[in-house]
Amino acid sequence: MDKFLTQRFCDRCGGDLESGRIMSMFNTDCICMACKEAEKHDKDYRKAVEADIAEIRKGNYNYEGIRGVETMDKKHITDKIIEQIIIIRDSGVCNMLDAAGVQRAAYDRGLHELVLFIHDHKKEYSSFILTGQR
Numbered sequence: 438m439d440k441f442l443t444q445r446f447c448d449r450c451g452g453d454l455e456s457g458r459i460m461s462m463f464n465t466d467c468i469c470m471a472c473k474e475a476e477k478h479d480k481d482y483r484k485a486v487e488a489d490i491a492e493i494r495k496g497n498y499n500y501e502g503i504r505g506v507e508t509m510d511k512k513h514i515t516d517k518i519i520e521q522i523i524i525i526r527d528s529g530v531c532n533m534l535d536a537a538g539v540q541r542a543a544y545d546r547g548l549h550e551l552v553l554f555i556h557d558h559k560k561e562y563s564s565f566i567l568t569g570q571r
């Protein structure tokens with residue numbers, strides 16, 4: 438919840454949250470008012486609201502939303518991360534199993550998504566390098 442109050446940018450569009458923030462009805466994203474407005478026009482909005490109310494009635498105040506599972510997917514390796522891994526691999530600067538070395542190389546090249554991904558998901562990173570599977 439702390440992050441919700443302190444973060445500066447919308448989880449969905451990356452826009453500034455200066456003019457207001459609100460929790461998404463679909464997942465736990467902290468979004469700007471424009472994204473909230475767009476959400477209301479989503480065909481599943483009613484379903485999302487009803488699911489949220491149903492969970493609250495059950496006493497679950499931390500319901501992650503009907504698309505909360507999609508948010509979880511973000512933790513997995515994305516195409517962008519793979520692209521960045523390939524950039525480092527092709528540069529040949531370090532052994533790809535040397536996670537710290539790859540992080541440094543990624544940082545030097547401005548590949549911040551990869552730096553953060555390795556930081557947060559070392560296990561997933563290694564298993565991708567070893568098996569090629571996400």
Ligand SMILES: [Zn+2]
Pocket residue numbers: 447448449450451452468469470471472
């Ligand atoms: Zn937004």
